[in-house]
Amino acid sequence: MSLPSWQKKLDGNRKVGSMARAALWLATEVGEGNIFTKADLRSAFSDVAQIDRRIRQLRDYGWRIDFSRDDPSLKQDEQRFVSRGADVWIPGQAKTPRHKNSLTAAQRQKVFQADGYLCRSCGIASGEEYGDDDVTQAVLNVARRKVVLADGSEEHQLVTECKRCGSGSGDREVNLEALLELVEDLSPMERRILAGWIAADRRSPEPIDRLWGLYRTLPEEARKAVAGALDDADAADGMDD
Numbered sequence: 471m472s473l474p475s476w477q478k479k480l481d482g483n484r485k486v487g488s489m490a491r492a493a494l495w496l497a498t499e500v501g502e503g504n505i506f507t508k509a510d511l512r513s514a515f516s517d518v519a520q521i522d523r524r525i526r527q528l529r530d531y532g533w534r535i536d537f538s539r540d541d542p543s544l545k546q547d548e549q550r551f552v553s554r555g556a557d558v559w560i561p562g563q564a565k566t567p568r569h570k571n572s573l574t575a576a577q578r579q580k581v582f583q584a585d586g587y588l589c590r591s592c593g594i595a596s597g598e599e600y601g602d603d604d605v606t607q608a609v610l611n612v613a614r615r616k617v618v619l620a621d622g623s624e625e626h627q628l629v630t631e632c633k634r635c636g637s638g639s640g641d642r643e644v645n646l647e648a649l650l651e652l653v654e655d656l657s658p659m660e661r662r663i664l665a666g667w668i669a670a671d672r673r674s675p676e677p678i679d680r681l682w683g684l685y686r687t688l689p690e691e692a693r694k695a696v697a698g699a700l701d702d703a704d705a706a707d708g709m710d711d
């Protein structure tokens with residue numbers, strides 16, 4: 471089966487979109503399993519403004535392209551063309567992005583498993599009651615969350631969400647770019663604590679949280695004693711320096 475040339479911008483008098491050309495370039499020039507760089511891409515498509523974006527868009531059509539964050543053996547500027555998806559150069563094939571289609575049972579299971587079978591918005595598990603006045607049992611769904619990536623582009627990622635959290639919320643969007651900036655601003659100690667919560671997938675109270683909880687229950691005089699002890703400890707640390 472021979473593919474159309476990726477260089478052709480017209481097929482008869484039909485314009486071939488840059489995403490379709492990018493797909494053909496991957497299939498014919500790079501080849502499945504091989505690595506390409508942003509520079510390769512840009513030199514092939516010097517006439518296309520946002521070719522990186524077109525490549526990422528292909529992922530919505532079942533094309534698997536790994537970045538360094540997906541595959542640690544890749545360098546920052548490298549991407550791997552893992553496998554082909556829909557024949558997006560054929561008219562009609564590029565109409566319905568994958569995120570508009572329904573998921574297979576296997577895809578849903580994979581998302582549930584990755585999310586620990588918990589709603590990622592409220593934490594409820596399948597079949598649990600909500601607890602407040604609501605005695606309905608939670609039903610888990612897979613939602614498509616629009617994520618603004620670190621480079622400002624958008625993609626849809628799948629997340630487990632219960633029916634209640636999913637209803638009425640509209641198309642929720644998360645800004646990964648802004649979140650990653652906040653992570654960078656953390657102190658080394660805060661980063662270590664956050665890494666611990668992420669590894670455990672839960673926020674365990676730190677000694678300082680437990681202390682705060684206890685402190686808040688204290689009568690005034692006892693609270694003053696704690697405040698005084700803190701001051702003394704600071705002064706003692708000061709003398710050590």
Ligand SMILES: [Zn+2]
Nearest residue numbers: 589592632635
């Ligand atoms: Zn929920």
